[in-house]
Amino acid sequence: MKPFAYERPVDVSSAVTTVAGRPEASFLAGGTNLVDLMKMEVLTPELLVDVRHLVSRRIETLTGGGLRIGAGVSNNELAADRRIRRRYPVLSQALLAGASYQLRNLATVGGNFLQRTRCPYFRDVTMPCNKREPGTGCAARDGHQRDLAVLGASDSCVATHPSDMAVAMAALDAVVHTVGPSGERSIQVNELYRSPADGPERDTVLERGELITAVELPASPVAATSRYRKVRDRASYAFALVSVAAALEVRDGSVTEVRLALGGVAHKPWRAATAERALLGRPATEANFRAAAEAELAAAQALAGNAFKVPLARNTIVSMLRTLTEEA
Amino acid sequence: MEQKITLRVDGKERTLTIDARTTLLDALRERLGVTSPKKGCDHGQCGACTVMLDGRRVTSCLVLAVANDGAEVVTAAGLAHGDDLHPVQRSFIAEDAFQCGYCTPGQIVSAVAMLREAEEGWPSVVSEDLDADRVVLDREEIAERMSGNLCRCAAYVNIVSAIEKVARS
Amino acid sequence: MTSVNETNEPSRRAVLKAGVGGLGAAMLPSMAEPAHAAGPATAPSAVGGGAAGGIGAALKRVEGPLKVRGAATYAFEWPVENPAYLYPLLSTIASGRITAVDAGDALAEPGVIGVLTHMNAPRLAWAEEPEVAVLQSDKVAYHGQIVGAVIADSIETARYAAGLVKLEYATEPVDVDLRADRDDLRKPEHAQGFGQLPGDLMNGSPADTTVGDFAAGMASAVHRVDATYTTPVQHHNPMEPHAAVATWTDDEITLYCGSQGVSTPQELLTRAFGLQPGRLRLISPYVGGAFGSKDFSALWGTVALMGAQLVPGRPVKLAFTRQQMFTLVGHRPASIQRVQLGADAAGKLVAISHDAVQETAKAKQYAEQTVQASRSMYAAPGRRTSTRIALLDVPVPTIMRGPGEATGMFALEPAMDELAVKLGMDPIELRLRNEPETHPETGQPFSSRHLAKCFEEGARRFGWKHRDKKPRARRKDGWLIGTGVAAATYPSPRLPGSTASARLDKNGRYTVRIAAADIGTGTWTTLAQIAAEALGVPLDRVTLQIGDSAYPRASSGGFSSGMNSWGTTIYAAARALHTALDENGGSVPPEGLQVTVGMPDDPKLKQYEFGSYGAQFAEVRVHEDTGEVRVPRLLGVFDVGRVINPVTARSQLLGGMTWGLSMTLHEETAIDHRYGNFVNNDLGGYHFAANADVGSIEVHMLGERDSHINPMGSKGAGEIGIIGTAAAIANAAYDATGIRVRDLPLTLDKLLR
The missing domain is CATH 3.30.365.10 (Aldehyde oxidase/xanthine dehydrogenase, molybdopterin binding domain)
Structure with missing residues (x-):
């Protein structure tokens, strides 16, 4: 690790001011991803500004039925929360499918959105990588491709976003609250991430010094019938090859509400809006599920080493919708 | 970039001056001589360094010591009282739940914390009923909840048995 | 400077320091725990009352109480005063030469003691062996080869400074492509035992064998299978990274070093550094897994000793990172295997062939007996096996759990299943029909x-x-x-070269010493059981001492040879001790009786x-x-x-x-x-x-x-x-x-x- 200074500011605004004013500074929360990457010098901040004690660790019920989750809530605390388990089971399952209990005790909700990619070329500082070092090229595209994206990628970057939690959040239309140098704002999770075509070195639209302070889950009756399915190379403790977050309401045999998001396939949690449109108002049949999944994946651009993700995503979507239909 | 911190390790207060880069794991092993938690991967990918930090199991290799001034740390060494081993430790011996022993302290801290989590009703990704009030620790549940602790000798079957016996008693 | 305020006395360091020195003390990492000061193999509470406990007894691991607390001492954990830390620097090219080294920034970093590269590293007396020697030339033979090392006051500084060392390379084309249709595949030669033993393959067997007429058998077969199976590179990944703590003094050189055996690496490193026999002492009572990766390779010992030479008297600690382990301690070579089976209508095999192509390093031929099982498994009149290797710009492969058969049986046994399907026969029945009465090749x-x-x-x-x-x-x-x-x-197999001592003291206690190692297999327990049985006494009268090169020489643990080699040797030592006792009229002299014997020929x-x-x-x-x-x-x-x-x-x-x-x-x-x-x-x-x-x-x-x-x-x-x-x-x-x-x-x- 490059030597760095450690600071523990007294409030959010001074933390934000400090990081906003120093390009070499970084927020520290759970540290599970930051410390990992600092050890390999993928990230080399010279100042760590500890915000763990500054951001809320509470989950509040909002009028109207939504929830406001403090950015400092640990992944395990969030997964175990009764309100999440009952009203947003997809989120609880997504959290529990990620990493391990030990890591989830450290990892915070705010930090989880900002996890960096697991692309091995990003994590190896001796390799070209446009995300780590803009302009050096992408070694992954013609390299080891198993974990790479099939949707939304660009010539400059084919990395995937590793978070499970964010996939469920995307399906649930969650909203991220931030405090930045220019004040507070709210960002839809589905608008939080930038396309790699716009420069893969910046994962999100957050400005320098902008801190996630909370996440809001809108009230969502359909979320009560929701699930997360993660397909991976180990039964546990592995990142997703493909994951599906879905919520479904079926009335009189037809889809009346649906939320669908994919993980492991793109640079961001991929809200499957095309599939949702194809499903809404149509009979909840296997054929329609398959057609919707194929419509979503029609834009997929696969490489030799990750082409299996396309049929895998299709089958997992269909399987998930079938299961939810049986439950609904 | 050095700072002075105090940690309470296995019940004993320890004060030390450390480089901000020092992880909790290295502070314990290299500075305080507490070698019970092991370094297996140094990246949170194996669980050998598992300790309880303020009551929760964590991978100590990804925790900066400087950010944890005043914290309470429990290692596998601190679970035993002299010759009087923790029930989980005794069960690991009885079921031959280790071979080389390198992942073992992490496994044991993890198991002790896991039993507490289950008592608190924390679910797992394999829990049939996510909202159940009571967690039934069958073999599948134990295996999933212990999957953050890799064991290359592959004593998993015995590890699950050792924990299952304690969970039932 | 840093300081540690130890608020509780006695400190672990102080207690342990007092224990270092004597042979017994060095074996007893548990000295800080008085209840277990008697050492793992003799802790009475751990052996169920202490009586009997010979062969066949279902004893719990004697070192269990240490391991469940994390108190068994692995290499990196030996308490030493004021250690320096060494961090290796690895090549970022797979083939070529180092053309320039700039260590200026690294040396300028506060806390850095020194930087080793091929320019200034000690010249070794045995510099050609790629599994032992490092930093002996500017040549880079694989990606991730040790090309330098930084020694510093702390882990953090050593690692950071290693990244500040600038190397320039002249690169050559990379060839890591294993294909069965390469035109430069070759028959392996002298792959066994650092080229010192005969035989083409690692186990001393020939690369190719032929018995009867395979082609004729295949031609006469009613049912045939001809299929190709592949296995990838695999890595051992023991939980304990390869680590060493080295202290170089004018007298003894001490190396705490996780290893599958203490004698073999002690001898390799003694030869590499040109030392007087016995000057280097290697200690390894507990090993956090090995699976083949802590046997042939000794690189971590070499580089730790080089660091220790630089700071005489000061202990130098080294642990490879998990990432570094992927190139520095070997791997299971990838294989491409073609199996052909021919059977008659009744499912009797008439022809078997097994042709293996494997990768190995340009730096050194490693060729394992992938086809070995197909030579002995089933009867068939026409049979042949062959082994070819591709020499690539990869690290040297090595033995990994079940070397040879683990991969080879992924070819033969699925092929047998495919044949059973063709025959419409139960796969167990097919195997039973082809059970040989004697070894099908040797008879x-x-x-x-x-x-x-x-x-x-x-x-x-x-x-x-x-x-x-x-x-x-x-x-x-x-x-x-x-x-x-x-x-x-x-x-x-029984590996050659083991010796054991057995001692009887006046107080009736027996001590058995052998430089064996326990890599998690249970050696501390099972060798003690064998010793008790061989001596004909209850287990609680036997002290076993292993894991120290100061003890009588032993072969390394590997190839499922440990109990066979060491146990046989201990039996011989026990017999010799009984003979000595008889010759002494059945009484023990005041100084005790001791014998040291080598493994007998059989x-x-x-x-x-x-x-x-x-x-x-x-x-x-x-x-x-x-x-x-x-x-x-x-x-x-x-x-x-x-x-x-x-x-x-x-x-x-x-x-x-x-x-x-x-x-x-x-x-x-x-x-x-x-x-x-x-x-x-x-x-x-x-x-x-x-x-x-x-x-x-x-x-x-x-x-x-x-x-x-x-x-x-x-x-x-x-x-x-x-x-x-x-x-x-x-x-x-x-x-x-x-x-x-x-x-x-x-x-x-x-x-x-």
């Missing part, structure tokens, strides 16, 4: 071979007879279900074929939608001879079977052909089985004594568990899906439809 008798009984017992316990005949016949909750079976075999070793056997059964589930593979049940029945300790033997087999599951479903090191680097070089990228991947595993041992192999009657148990497991699982996956996967690992993309 020598087997010392014992109870493979048929393993199948019979396994079939009964597994419920094999209820199996559906057709694939893809069973499904439940979206999962296709199948079952499969495979045979297992692994030789039980003419039987040349008269029989020695090996363990097993029958592996698997139930596999494959998800219809995703192709995910689960193995809810494995069952193995093993013929490992007489069982020395059913607790530790079962764990060995259980571990081996789990390794088999892991190599089937998960393990593959990806190599980038452009750069020659291992891509997934950490435990997030290189998957081996986690707890949730493992379901029910049943282990049964026949326990039949082998009356020829050694005084214990025991055969090897360390490797046999992994052999055939992959085949049983792949055969079961075929039964579940109708899809035959011939390339490991059996990942979901290969079963996805």
